[in-house]
Structures are given as structure tokens and as C-alpha cells.
Amino acid sequence: MQDFVFQNSTKLIFGKDKEQFVGKEAVAYGRKLLLHYGGGSIKSSGLYDRVKESLKDQGIEVFELGGVKPNPRVSLVREGVALCKEHDISFILAVGGGSVIDSAKAIAAGVHYEGDVWDFFDGKAEVTDCLPIGVVLTIPAAGSESSSGTVITNEEGWYKRSAMHPSMRPQFAILNPVLTYTLPAYQTACGITDMMAHILERYFTNEKNVELTDRLCEGALKTIINHAHTVLEEPTNYDARAEIMWAGTIAHNDMLGTGRIGDWASHDIEHEISGIYDIAHGAGLAIVFPAWMKHVYKHDINRFAQFANRVWDVEIDLNNLEKTALAGIRKTEEFFSSIGMPITLKEANIGDEHFSEMAKKGTERGPLGNFVPLDETNVLEIFNLAR
Amino acid sequence: MQDFVFQNSTKLIFGKDKEQFVGKEAVAYGRKLLLHYGGGSIKSSGLYDRVKESLKDQGIEVFELGGVKPNPRVSLVREGVALCKEHDISFILAVGGGSVIDSAKAIAAGVHYEGDVWDFFDGKAEVTDCLPIGVVLTIPAAGSESSSGTVITNEEGWYKRSAMHPSMRPQFAILNPVLTYTLPAYQTACGITDMMAHILERYFTNEKNVELTDRLCEGALKTIINHAHTVLEEPTNYDARAEIMWAGTIAHNDMLGTGRIGDWASHDIEHEISGIYDIAHGAGLAIVFPAWMKHVYKHDINRFAQFANRVWDVEIDLNNLEKTALAGIRKTEEFFSSIGMPITLKEANIGDEHFSEMAKKGTERGPLGNFVPLDETNVLEIFNLAR
Structure with a gap:
């Protein structure tokens, strides 16, 4: 820690x-x-x-x-x-x-x-x-x-x-x-994605002995996931709105990140997209995060397998941890899609015309992220994975 | 909430x-x-x-x-x-x-x-x-x-x-x-019991829609349980000591109790014991909490079954939830015992001579606890369960 x-x-x-x-x-x-x-x-x-x-x-x-x-x-x-x-x-x-x-x-x-x-x-x-x-x-x-x-x-x-x-x-x-009852479904879903991203940025760390904060992160993620469809289907369900609202604050009040260095590359990459395209931050994150995961998961397959198991209830395949890890990434992507988020740039009507410019601008002050530091080429690959 | x-x-x-x-x-x-x-x-x-x-x-x-x-x-x-x-x-x-x-x-x-x-x-x-x-x-x-x-x-x-x-x-x-490296094992174990009790007091609530705080409580409890034997066996293991130390603060900083009314009867009952007998607070809680659980679990078997499943990994028996609930209580008791805590008054050399007096004094300002309010007779029964 x-x-x-x-x-x-x-x-x-x-x-x-x-x-x-x-x-x-x-x-x-x-x-x-x-x-x-x-x-x-x-x-x-x-x-x-x-x-x-x-x-x-x-x-x-x-x-x-x-x-x-x-x-x-x-x-x-x-x-x-x-x-x-x-x-x-x-x-x-x-x-x-x-x-x-x-x-x-x-x-x-x-x-x-x-x-x-x-x-x-x-x-x-x-x-x-x-x-x-x-x-x-x-x-x-x-x-x-x-x-x-x-x-x-x-x-x-x-x-x-x-x-x-x-x-x-x-x-x-x-x-x-x-x-929050009157929030449109799309904005509600963007908010859900944003708060999940705040937890995920902290979750993917190279710090090894952080079980307490791992479990707090996992618990908050599970709660958000369990209430997401309820608030979309029943916008005036007080209890579900309350869980989501309080989770959004807990996700980003810094408690869940104590003792660890978070990543934050996905936020930086998303900022490049929404800086140019005026896409909602949450929607941008739903596109970037799964692509980022696909690009970096091999760096720590155990952590991605833990994520798959504890957050998404994927059974751990000890003979094929990579399969477990990839199942967690797929579940994340499917979940974002299920709440109405775009999960590719194409779905958000964003073409590849600014890929090089965004990758360059995003990394001009140095590599992005801490879990795996990303240079211009890596960021470009993430844009390609997010096509 | x-x-x-x-x-x-x-x-x-x-x-x-x-x-x-x-x-x-x-x-x-x-x-x-x-x-x-x-x-x-x-x-x-x-x-x-x-x-x-x-x-x-x-x-x-x-x-x-x-x-x-x-x-x-x-x-x-x-x-x-x-x-x-x-x-x-x-x-x-x-x-x-x-x-x-x-x-x-x-x-x-x-x-x-x-x-x-x-x-x-x-x-x-x-x-x-x-x-x-x-x-x-x-x-x-x-x-x-x-x-x-x-x-x-x-x-x-x-x-x-x-x-x-x-x-x-x-x-x-x-x-x-x-x-904390030089803390004797007994005092370390008392501390572990105390912090777990702080979470348990918050966990057992009549509030129904508190998934986020339920999961934060469960995550903190699991972390403490997973590191307890390590700090006892390797007192200078920094990472384990750090997890326990940070968990002790999180357990009682009020975040885990937001949106719910905790119980706190076990603390009050323990105060009666340690007020008279000068037993360590943690040791007193290891005796009182399982007895309290046995006395009240029928009030909300689902909550006790959830506790057994999520904290102690007891499989839920849908045909016999009471069995699941009781398994969780037994696991709690066994765990306290495994870290060197007394789990009966007898083990702490406390006889029944003050039972009536303690039950009377503890309830003289009104019933104890919120999950199930306990009168003098109830408290006496808990002392008897803790014999």
C-alpha cells in the first residue's frame, strides 16, 4: 500500500x-x-x-x-x-x-x-x-x-x-x-458510465496490496450495475435513484483510491474526443474504456480476472485466466451497450479523421496513464480498437 | 435509504x-x-x-x-x-x-x-x-x-x-x-474484533434499500477477515498491518453507516460487562456479538443469510435460509475463537453473579438497540446465551 x-x-x-x-x-x-x-x-x-x-x-x-x-x-x-x-x-x-x-x-x-x-x-x-x-x-x-x-x-x-x-x-x-427523476435516460446512462469509470480508473493499479480498496471499489461497481436498469426503467424509483446518486459521490470522493495510484489514461483519451466532438463525457468513456482494457489487459491478467470474477460474477478459469479476463471486458462493454451507451466511435458518428491529431495532442505533455504508460502510438491503437 | x-x-x-x-x-x-x-x-x-x-x-x-x-x-x-x-x-x-x-x-x-x-x-x-x-x-x-x-x-x-x-x-x-508491529497478539485480535463489531453494528439494520453501504461493509469485513491471521502470525508484515489499520478507520468513520440506522445493542451490552469486569472491549464484543446474533436472527433471516453468503462464502440454501443464516453466525463465532478471543463468558472467567444487575443497569435508560429493541429480559437472555 x-x-x-x-x-x-x-x-x-x-x-x-x-x-x-x-x-x-x-x-x-x-x-x-x-x-x-x-x-x-x-x-x-x-x-x-x-x-x-x-x-x-x-x-x-x-x-x-x-x-x-x-x-x-x-x-x-x-x-x-x-x-x-x-x-x-x-x-x-x-x-x-x-x-x-x-x-x-x-x-x-x-x-x-x-x-x-x-x-x-x-x-x-x-x-x-x-x-x-x-x-x-x-x-x-x-x-x-x-x-x-x-x-x-x-x-x-x-x-x-x-x-x-x-x-x-x-x-x-x-x-x-x-x-434526478426528470433526467433523460441517455443522461442518466452517461452519469452511470462516468461514475463507473471513476472507480475503474482507481481499480486498475499496479499496487499489489490494496485489498480493502479493491473490495470497496468492487462493491460500489456492483451496486451501480445492479441499479442501472432500474433507474432507466423506473425513473421515479427513489431507492434506486438514491443508490446511484450516493454511489456517484463515493466513486469520486478519493476514499476508494487511498493507498494506490490510479490510471486515468481513459479519461485523458476521452477528453481528446469530447474536446473536439462535443460528445457527452460518459458516452466517450463507454467507448474508450473497453478499448483501453483490450489494449492493456495483458499487463496484469490476474487483476482483470479478479475484476471479471468479483464485479461481473464470471467464474475463474484457472486453466485460462486470459479467457476470464476477456470475459470481464466483454461484460463491461455489453453492460455499457445495454444502458444505451455507444461502445464504438462509429456509433457516435465519429470517424478516424482526427485520430492522429488527438493521439498527438493527448500525449504532448508526456505518456498517458499509470497502469501502463501510453505513448502516441498506443493511444492511436486505442482509437483504432474503438473504431 | x-x-x-x-x-x-x-x-x-x-x-x-x-x-x-x-x-x-x-x-x-x-x-x-x-x-x-x-x-x-x-x-x-x-x-x-x-x-x-x-x-x-x-x-x-x-x-x-x-x-x-x-x-x-x-x-x-x-x-x-x-x-x-x-x-x-x-x-x-x-x-x-x-x-x-x-x-x-x-x-x-x-x-x-x-x-x-x-x-x-x-x-x-x-x-x-x-x-x-x-x-x-x-x-x-x-x-x-x-x-x-x-x-x-x-x-x-x-x-x-x-x-x-x-x-x-x-x-x-x-x-x-x-x-502496530509490537502490539501483542491478544491486543491485535481485540482490535480486529472491535473494528468488525463496528461494521456489524451498522450492517444489521431494518433499512431495506442500502445495497451500496451493505457492499462496502461486506468488503471491509472480508478484508479484515482475510488479513487477521496474517498479522497474528507475521506481526511485522507491513501490508497486512496496513490493511487492518486502514480498515479500522474506515469501519468507524461513518461512511459505512450512511443512509441506515445501525443497531449498537451489542456495544451497550458489552459496556455493562467491561464496566464491571475490566475485560478488553474487543474480547467482550467477541462474546456478546454471537450471542446477540443468536437472539435476534429470526427477526430478519434474509439479512443474516446475505451476511453468511457475502461475508463468509456460505452457499445460500434457498430451501433452508435459516440454516444459511445460522452457518454465518457459527462462522463468526469460530473466527473470533480462531484469533484467540473468548466466545463465552466462562472463557473470560465471568460467572452469572451480575447478570441481573447488568441487564437492569444496561436498560435503565430504555431498550437497547434498533434492529430489535431489547428490554431487560432480552438482555438477560443474551447473557445466558453467552454463558
């Missing part, structure tokens, strides 16, 4: 109607707040009004910045930074999913920085301090509600890059499974 | 030699520190000197209070409170296991209170505020290093009672598995 430091202070408030407490939670961080959100869904659902009401009840002055898109853009982040500086805003409330939260985090980091906020994402500067952030979560997927990271897209060159710092962990996050 | 609020801010610093950073962590909370510990083992191991050195390097003035006993006593807590008030101490560092940490927490709570600290334990007052606490953990068992609770024994009447408050969670805890 690797040495580690684990600390995650985010206060998670889980259950029905909990968004009514957002004002009470937010007021502890001052009375000038930026309400950050995406499109119109929070307005049509009535959530927007309920949140505003709760903030108003606490005498909080609300500034607004909507319009966050999936794969959130640095241009809007810059707008948010300017707004916060101009009005001396003390707190950012993100109401939405991972894109809105990531955008809020980038704004929060930019406010305490003199230069351009993109500096944090292309490695020119490091985040040291942030405005405090709160979250009302509407999409269980990214785990950003208690994570320390953010992913932002720069429209100039379509770069999609991440930044991390403990100060970016939200102070609180309100998780009401009922708010 | 029940609504819940989860927040655990304790910074966990895990790995070899990490105690060298204790001064750097502690100095953030002021320069007057109470060093709280038990007997001589931290002195003979050299840990005491290393900790003092690290504190001295940061210019921290150290006051000392040693002598914490297993089942820590309120008399020493009162001494600690007086010492902190007298010297205007700003931080308490607990170096030891659960007893030392619990004693430190009680002192920390008492410092900000006018009345007698026992008021918190017999329900006359509630903890509202605490001195900050840090931990260098030497015994993986109680999980007190990141929990919000403390258990203290009052020698007048031998009452053993608990108190809880979020402010009692330590600010940081340093977990170095090497520090």
Missing part, C-alpha cells in the same frame, strides 16, 4: 427536499453569492425558484451566471471571474451537474489569481486558494460535488484540461435523489 | 514514519499542547521521544498527562480538564489507541464546560464545543481517530457511557502501520 493523505471535508446533505436548506448552509460564507447554473431545466422544474427563495430568506444578495454547457468553456469561466471580482462576491453556488460544478470551481480559483484562469489548466500556474463553493446536485455522474478537481474546455484549440487543489472541494453539497 | 448528513473532516496521514510530521500538524492549533498517553509502551518503543522531538522542533510547549487505562476513567479526564484550564492549553495530542483518544476527547469537551464532565455521559448536558485534538494511532481498533464519539467509565458505580459530537472528531490522525 502506498502512503497517502486523505481528507475530504465536504458536508454532504442527502435526502428528499434538502435543497430547502441551501440558504442556511450558504449564509455561513457571506451574503454576496454567485448562482451558477446551466440551461433552463432548473427553471422549468421549479428548482431555481426554490433555491432563490431559500437564499432570499437568509438575506443573501444573489448574482447570476447561467448558460454553462456540457464540457464547460473557459470563456464563461472568465466571465464568472470578472463578475465575482467586480461585485466582491464571497461564495459560489453551483446548481446542476458536473459541468456547472467544474465551471464554478474554475471561477472560484480564478478570483484569487491575477493572471488568466486558463493558466491553471495548461500548467502555467497552480491553484493555491479558492472562493468557497456550495452545490445543489442535479446529475449524479462526475462526483465533482466532493472532489478537488475540475475539467474545463478552451474553445481556442479545443483543449480540455484539468486542475486540482484541495481548496476546490465544495464546502457542502445537497443531494436530493428526487431532483 | 434514510436521509442523512455526512461530514468527516479528519485529515488522515497514512504511512511509514509519518509521526515525524506531528509537530507540523499540531502547531496550526497553537503552541500549548497536552500530550496524553497510556502506559510505558510508547516510551520503550521510542515513539514518545520522536513525538516530543517533533513538537519541540515547532516550538510547542508540552504539558503531559499519561496513565490512561483501558476503559478510560472519568477521574483522569477530570485531571486533564483541570490541567488544560490551568495552563490555557489550546490542543490535545493523543498518542495511543482508542482509550487514549476517547480520554482526550472527553478532556477536550470538558475544557469548554463549567460543570462536571460526566454530565455529558449521563445525559445532563450536551457537548457543544471542544478543544481541537490530534492523534498518533498505535492500536487499530476503536476507530476513534476519526469518529465523533467517546466512551468513558465512571468508577463510582462502574458506569461506562458514551457521548458524541461532531466537534470531537480529531483534526488529524497519523496512522503508521509500523507502530
Whole structure:
């Protein structure tokens, strides 16, 4: 087991109607707040009004910045930074999913920085301090509600890059499974894929003595798999929505990754695709992850066989562990397909025209991943496996 | 799933030699520190000197209070409170296991209170505020290093009672598995039993839709079971010690109990025994838990069968679920015995002379437990099952 430091202070408030407490939670961080959100869904659902009401009840002055898109853009982040500086805003409330939260985090980091906020994402500067952030979560997927990271897209060159710092962990996050009832099936499935990918990135490690975190990962994966079809078939099933929502947070709160070095190449490769094609992150991961698995499984057949057995209930064939390992990869692929995800680039209408460019851009800062470090040629092969 | 609020801010610093950073962590909370510990083992191991050195390097003035006993006593807590008030101490560092940490927490709570600290334990007052606490953990068992609770024994009447408050969670805890190499086998086994009991208390719930936390509990239990004999046979096996140490923290950091109401009757019943007999808490739990299981399993045979199957790999007999359930209880009992724990009161040289008194005292504030609420007669029957 690797040495580690684990600390995650985010206060998670889980259950029905909990968004009514957002004002009470937010007021502890001052009375000038930026309400950050995406499109119109929070307005049509009535959530927007309920949140505003709760903030108003606490005498909080609300500034607004909507319009966050999936794969959130640095241009809007810059707008948010300017707004916060101009009005001396003390707190950012993100109401939405991972894109809105990531955008809020980038704004929060930019406010305490003199230069351009993109500096944090292309490695020119490091985040040291942030405005405090709160979250009302509407999409269980990214785990950003208690994570320390953010992913932002720069429209100039379509770069999609991440930044991390403990100060970016939200102070609180309100998780009401009922708010996810109206999520369309496709978005629900993208979220399921994303949270599974967060666990898989941690699971495939070269660290040998990590049974506890292996088993926590396997348990979380099994739970997600067992409830995925239920939330798709019965979108208002509270218990299933609750399991999925809580699993999305657990998947990415760093507990499951303690003592091990995760891989993260699939995320990086997916960022190249969704940086160019504006495909949903989850859908991109459903395509990339099985291809990545096929490319790397021989590096540690035992681990892939364990994955097949413990997560997918594939019986271990001691005379042919490779068969066991491959069955697990096939099950993963079939599962993503069964919940409506594309599992090839073709299904997502993505051709091979940018393969070389994406492989080059993705590896220009060095090899990707830790389980097996991947160079440009390897990444190109993964694109070919994902055709 | 029940609504819940989860927040655990304790910074966990895990790995070899990490105690060298204790001064750097502690100095953030002021320069007057109470060093709280038990007997001589931290002195003979050299840990005491290393900790003092690290504190001295940061210019921290150290006051000392040693002598914490297993089942820590309120008399020493009162001494600690007086010492902190007298010297205007700003931080308490607990170096030891659960007893030392619990004693430190009680002192920390008492410092900000006018009345007698026992008021918190017999329900006359509630903890509202605490001195900050840090931990260098030497015994993986109680999980007190990141929990919000403390258990203290009052020698007048031998009452053993608990108190809880979020402010009692330590600010940081340093977990170095090497520090546990010298733990005697019996104490190691007591710790293993204690951490398993913390998970079992959460596992046996009446909440139906809690698959995620069920699976996290099962994974943690399997990991502890799989490494228990290794740490007993190879006390200096770093990887096994690390798994056990991290499992002890995870078992009791409240994550595994989210969304469910745990039972906790076995802990309460054990407190009655160890309040009178000064038996190790873990040993008491190894006796009480199987007896409790035998008394209550018919309340939810499915849950006990699931436990038998997923934790102990007992095949489910669909034609006789009770048989499956009972096999799981037997496996639990056999396991405790196999690691050197007593599983009957007789093995711990405890007769029936106080059965009636303990059953009465344990239930005088109301029925025990939530899975099945137990009255005086039920508790008496459990003592009889544990003979």
C-alpha cells in the first residue's frame, strides 16, 4: 500500500427536499453569492425558484451566471471571474451537474489569481486558494460535488484540461435523489458510465496490496450495475435513484483510491474526443474504456480476472485466466451497450479523421496513464480498437 | 435509504514514519499542547521521544498527562480538564489507541464546560464545543481517530457511557502501520474484533434499500477477515498491518453507516460487562456479538443469510435460509475463537453473579438497540446465551 493523505471535508446533505436548506448552509460564507447554473431545466422544474427563495430568506444578495454547457468553456469561466471580482462576491453556488460544478470551481480559483484562469489548466500556474463553493446536485455522474478537481474546455484549440487543489472541494453539497427523476435516460446512462469509470480508473493499479480498496471499489461497481436498469426503467424509483446518486459521490470522493495510484489514461483519451466532438463525457468513456482494457489487459491478467470474477460474477478459469479476463471486458462493454451507451466511435458518428491529431495532442505533455504508460502510438491503437 | 448528513473532516496521514510530521500538524492549533498517553509502551518503543522531538522542533510547549487505562476513567479526564484550564492549553495530542483518544476527547469537551464532565455521559448536558485534538494511532481498533464519539467509565458505580459530537472528531490522525508491529497478539485480535463489531453494528439494520453501504461493509469485513491471521502470525508484515489499520478507520468513520440506522445493542451490552469486569472491549464484543446474533436472527433471516453468503462464502440454501443464516453466525463465532478471543463468558472467567444487575443497569435508560429493541429480559437472555 502506498502512503497517502486523505481528507475530504465536504458536508454532504442527502435526502428528499434538502435543497430547502441551501440558504442556511450558504449564509455561513457571506451574503454576496454567485448562482451558477446551466440551461433552463432548473427553471422549468421549479428548482431555481426554490433555491432563490431559500437564499432570499437568509438575506443573501444573489448574482447570476447561467448558460454553462456540457464540457464547460473557459470563456464563461472568465466571465464568472470578472463578475465575482467586480461585485466582491464571497461564495459560489453551483446548481446542476458536473459541468456547472467544474465551471464554478474554475471561477472560484480564478478570483484569487491575477493572471488568466486558463493558466491553471495548461500548467502555467497552480491553484493555491479558492472562493468557497456550495452545490445543489442535479446529475449524479462526475462526483465533482466532493472532489478537488475540475475539467474545463478552451474553445481556442479545443483543449480540455484539468486542475486540482484541495481548496476546490465544495464546502457542502445537497443531494436530493428526487431532483434526478426528470433526467433523460441517455443522461442518466452517461452519469452511470462516468461514475463507473471513476472507480475503474482507481481499480486498475499496479499496487499489489490494496485489498480493502479493491473490495470497496468492487462493491460500489456492483451496486451501480445492479441499479442501472432500474433507474432507466423506473425513473421515479427513489431507492434506486438514491443508490446511484450516493454511489456517484463515493466513486469520486478519493476514499476508494487511498493507498494506490490510479490510471486515468481513459479519461485523458476521452477528453481528446469530447474536446473536439462535443460528445457527452460518459458516452466517450463507454467507448474508450473497453478499448483501453483490450489494449492493456495483458499487463496484469490476474487483476482483470479478479475484476471479471468479483464485479461481473464470471467464474475463474484457472486453466485460462486470459479467457476470464476477456470475459470481464466483454461484460463491461455489453453492460455499457445495454444502458444505451455507444461502445464504438462509429456509433457516435465519429470517424478516424482526427485520430492522429488527438493521439498527438493527448500525449504532448508526456505518456498517458499509470497502469501502463501510453505513448502516441498506443493511444492511436486505442482509437483504432474503438473504431 | 434514510436521509442523512455526512461530514468527516479528519485529515488522515497514512504511512511509514509519518509521526515525524506531528509537530507540523499540531502547531496550526497553537503552541500549548497536552500530550496524553497510556502506559510505558510508547516510551520503550521510542515513539514518545520522536513525538516530543517533533513538537519541540515547532516550538510547542508540552504539558503531559499519561496513565490512561483501558476503559478510560472519568477521574483522569477530570485531571486533564483541570490541567488544560490551568495552563490555557489550546490542543490535545493523543498518542495511543482508542482509550487514549476517547480520554482526550472527553478532556477536550470538558475544557469548554463549567460543570462536571460526566454530565455529558449521563445525559445532563450536551457537548457543544471542544478543544481541537490530534492523534498518533498505535492500536487499530476503536476507530476513534476519526469518529465523533467517546466512551468513558465512571468508577463510582462502574458506569461506562458514551457521548458524541461532531466537534470531537480529531483534526488529524497519523496512522503508521509500523507502530502496530509490537502490539501483542491478544491486543491485535481485540482490535480486529472491535473494528468488525463496528461494521456489524451498522450492517444489521431494518433499512431495506442500502445495497451500496451493505457492499462496502461486506468488503471491509472480508478484508479484515482475510488479513487477521496474517498479522497474528507475521506481526511485522507491513501490508497486512496496513490493511487492518486502514480498515479500522474506515469501519468507524461513518461512511459505512450512511443512509441506515445501525443497531449498537451489542456495544451497550458489552459496556455493562467491561464496566464491571475490566475485560478488553474487543474480547467482550467477541462474546456478546454471537450471542446477540443468536437472539435476534429470526427477526430478519434474509439479512443474516446475505451476511453468511457475502461475508463468509456460505452457499445460500434457498430451501433452508435459516440454516444459511445460522452457518454465518457459527462462522463468526469460530473466527473470533480462531484469533484467540473468548466466545463465552466462562472463557473470560465471568460467572452469572451480575447478570441481573447488568441487564437492569444496561436498560435503565430504555431498550437497547434498533434492529430489535431489547428490554431487560432480552438482555438477560443474551447473557445466558453467552454463558
